[in-house]
Amino acid sequence: MSFDASEYGRRVADVYDEAYAHLTADDAVDRLVGLAEGGPVCEFGIGTGRLALPLVQRGLSVAGVEGSPAMVAGLRAKPGGDRITVTVGDFSSVRAPGEFALVLLAFNTIFALPDQAAQVACFRNAAAHLRPGGRFVVETWVPDPGAFRAGTALRPVRVAEDEVLLEAAVLHPAEQRMTTTKLRITGSGVRLLPANHRYAWPAELDLMAQLAGLRREHRWTDWTARPFTDESRQHVSVYRREES
Ligand SMILES: C[S@@+](CC[C@H](N)C(=O)[O-])C[C@H]1O[C@@H](n2cnc3c(N)ncnc32)[C@H](O)[C@@H]1O
Structure with missing residues (x-):
C-alpha cells in the first residue's frame, strides 16, 4: 500500500494546535519525565511539539522523527522549538541520531501507519533507538x-x-x-x-513488541496510571528493552 508520511500534516498542520488546544499535556509530561529517568527522549511523530516542548522545559533532551515538514515548521515557530533536533521521515524506518532512554509514540499515531507490517517495523525501529533498559511508550485507543x-x-x-x-x-x-x-x-x-x-488491539501491539525484543512493563488506561480494565477505551503501554 502506498503511504506518504507527510500527508497528515499537509492537510492539518495549519489548524492542528487550534483544533487540539483543549487537550492538556500535564499528566503525560509528568509521567514521561518519571519514565525517562533523566535520559534523552525521542518522539516519533513529534508534530508541533505539544508534548516535546514541555518535556524540554522540564530539563530533558528531546529529539524527534516527523514525516511532515509543515508540522516541523509549526514546532520551529514556537519558543524552544529550535532546540529540538528533528529527523524528517517515516518513523517506521528512519533512524534519528543518538541512543535514547525513552521513545514516545503518543496520541494514536501508531495507527497512522498503513498496515501490520509497517507497525511491526515501527516497533523494531523504536527498539533500535533505545539503549539497554530503555522504554518505548505507546498511547492509543482500544477498538470497540x-x-x-x-x-x-x-x-x-x-x-x-x-x-x-x-x-x-x-x-x-x-x-x-x-x-x-x-x-x-x-x-x-x-x-x-x-x-x-490501521487499528490494532492491545494484544497485537504486545506481540509486535515481542517481535522487536521488547517486553511490556506497564499498561494503564491513561497517563495518571489508572488501571487498564474491561471498560478502558484507550491505553498507555510501556515496553522495555532488556538491560543487555
Ligand atoms: C496526531 S499527530 C500527534 C503529534 C504530537 N505527537 C502530539 O501528541 O500532539 C501525529 C503526527 O505524526 C506524524 N506522522 C504520522 N505518520 C507518520 C510517519 N509514518 N512517520 C513520521 N511522522 C508521522 C504526523 O505528521 C503528525 O505530526
Whole structure:
C-alpha cells in the first residue's frame, strides 16, 4: 500500500494546535519525565511539539522523527522549538541520531501507519533507538468491536459553545482499517481534517513488541496510571528493552 508520511500534516498542520488546544499535556509530561529517568527522549511523530516542548522545559533532551515538514515548521515557530533536533521521515524506518532512554509514540499515531507490517517495523525501529533498559511508550485507543462494523459512522468528538468537532468514519473491519474525516465547525466555517487508521488491539501491539525484543512493563488506561480494565477505551503501554 502506498503511504506518504507527510500527508497528515499537509492537510492539518495549519489548524492542528487550534483544533487540539483543549487537550492538556500535564499528566503525560509528568509521567514521561518519571519514565525517562533523566535520559534523552525521542518522539516519533513529534508534530508541533505539544508534548516535546514541555518535556524540554522540564530539563530533558528531546529529539524527534516527523514525516511532515509543515508540522516541523509549526514546532520551529514556537519558543524552544529550535532546540529540538528533528529527523524528517517515516518513523517506521528512519533512524534519528543518538541512543535514547525513552521513545514516545503518543496520541494514536501508531495507527497512522498503513498496515501490520509497517507497525511491526515501527516497533523494531523504536527498539533500535533505545539503549539497554530503555522504554518505548505507546498511547492509543482500544477498538470497540461492537462499534466497528463495516459501513459508515458519525460521532461527536467535542461539543463546545464555539466549536463542534464531529468524526465521520468509513470502516473496513476485515483489514482493521478506518478512514476518517473530522469536521471542525467554528464561527469561521467548516474545516475537514482527514486521517487514516490501521487499528490494532492491545494484544497485537504486545506481540509486535515481542517481535522487536521488547517486553511490556506497564499498561494503564491513561497517563495518571489508572488501571487498564474491561471498560478502558484507550491505553498507555510501556515496553522495555532488556538491560543487555
Ligand atoms: C496526531 S499527530 C500527534 C503529534 C504530537 N505527537 C502530539 O501528541 O500532539 C501525529 C503526527 O505524526 C506524524 N506522522 C504520522 N505518520 C507518520 C510517519 N509514518 N512517520 C513520521 N511522522 C508521522 C504526523 O505528521 C503528525 O505530526
